[in-house]
Amino acid sequence: MLPEPTFNSYLLLGAVLCVIGAGGVFARRNLLTVLLSVEVMIVGVVLTLVAADRYLGRIDGQVVGLWVIALSAGQLALGLVIAWLCVRRQHSLDPDEVTDLRW
């Protein structure tokens, strides 16, 4: 019989998704895959927010979760545009070769 999920179970799942996404951000060498890894992290964060919302019996977590999703959509749009421009100008999606945005 599987153990009944508790608040910890949801937090642990959110953390695992965050760590998988963070690993992808630092290990991948393609801007699009890095972008997707960030989205995986954001999905983990949203799950944590909603679970905390349910645990505390409030609605604020869902509101913030919706905002995080809206921001992630904007970040996705901007990231795709930047990836497109990188390919047009440098013919590469390797983040190590993108030097235009360096300080």
Added chain:
Amino acid sequence: MPTAASRYRYAQSMETWIFWGCAALAVVGALATVGQARPARAFAVMPLPVGAVAALCVVLNAPLVAAALVVLGLALTGVGWWVATSLGVLQERSSPAVIDSAGGARRFGVTLVALLMLELAWVFRHIRGASLREVDAPPMGLSAMTVTAVADHATTALLLVVLLVAIGAGALLLTRRDPI
């Protein structure tokens, strides 16, 4: 006719199965997304973790967040697939298992993950095994969320709108400078 107690046990058991099934799907989908060397395939796999987490949000009585996640997943799949296949570049040059970033970025990543683990350990110590509330709480609809967003989080909402407008303007500027 099942009694109320047996119906409650059945619902509990269903929630347990749904949680563990969706958790497995989310972790496998996230690993498959991050592990793909071809971005087009990664975009194709991405709806798996997003959909699994959306199902968990429904279990947690947050259908609006689940709907937003589904929309995000569809947008990711559609737009991302189109961009990845249109760009045509699309295989990574080295093995995906090799971390080949700069040393500073690697140290930053290790520090970040270590801090996350410390924070999680602290949280788990304080709320070990806490049960979630029953699902028969009052429905949290769109009107309640709007009131909360406008009343309690007005400043954050305003900042978010400004940030989204800035993101849109930045994307427009970039595409006007070098038309797609």
